[in-house]
Amino acid sequence: EAGVTQFPSHSVIEKGQTVTLRCDPISGHDNLYWYRRVMGKEIKFLLHFVKESKQDESGMPNNRFLAERTGGTYSTLKVQPAELEDSGVYFCASSQDLIYEQYFGPGTRLTVT
Amino acid sequence: EDKVVQSPLSLVVHEGDTVTLNCSYEVTNFRSLLWYKQEKKAPTFLFMLTSSGIEKKSGRLSSILDKKELFSILNITATQTGDSAIYLCAVNNNAGNMLTFGGGTRLMVKP
Numbered sequence: 001e002a003g004v005t006q007f008p009s010h011s012v013i014e015k016g017q018t019v020t021l022r023c024d025p026i027s028g029h030d031n032l033y034w035y036r037r038v039m040g041k042e043i044k045f046l047l048h049f050v051k052e053s054k055q056d057e058s059g060m061p062n063n064r065f066l067a068e069r070t071g072g073t074y075s076t077l078k079v080q081p082a083e084l085e086d087s088g089v090y091f092c093a094s095s096q097d098l099i100y101e102q103y104f105g106p107g108t109r110l111t112v113t
Numbered sequence: 114e115d116k117v118v119q120s121p122l123s124l125v126v127h128e129g130d131t132v133t134l135n136c137s138y139e140v141t142n143f144r145s146l147l148w149y150k151q152e153k154k155a156p157t158f159l160f161m162l163t164s165s166g167i168e169k170k171s172g173r174l175s176s177i178l179d180k181k182e183l184f185s186i187l188n189i190t191a192t193q194t195g196d197s198a199i200y201l202c203a204v205n206n207n208a209g210n211m212l213t214f215g216g217g218t219r220l221m222v223k224p
Contacts (some may be wrong), residue, residue, distance in 0.1 A: 108153030
């Protein structure tokens, strides 16, 4: 069974540009999560999808971040316009159900210069 | 706000040693505590604990939860160089499904 995959693995952009990160969850997992770790800090929750619906987006830092999951399969996280403080590693995770463990992808390392 | 604190911050041992990693937490409406191992990329799931006193075991790794004292430990016996990694502890509450992570323990096992 394929695990959670994320693309790209690394992105370097300039301040003010736009970047879109993609996550493909484990097949059959309705629950999809985005997390972020900025330098020197803990991994922090951003938002949670159940199928195509946003269940909880309390961790989204501001309206420059837009997450979508059309069709309830893969998800994208767009940052527009990017700021220096957005640099970090963005992780995606998925779970079969709410009570089950979350499986993480390898992350996308975003560097904003 | 939920909080997870891991200790020690880092640890260096030699192959064959036994290590104990600690995780204490404060969480409203606790649901579960999870341990992950992160080597280079993806945090890899190790254990999920929901009940006190029941040890979960996988090979040389084991973990137990104390819901009264609000902590968990992860034990690794007969350590190997391949155990070198960052070990992450996270808690989940019943209010939502987000995981709250601790800062991790960086373990280095020397040959």
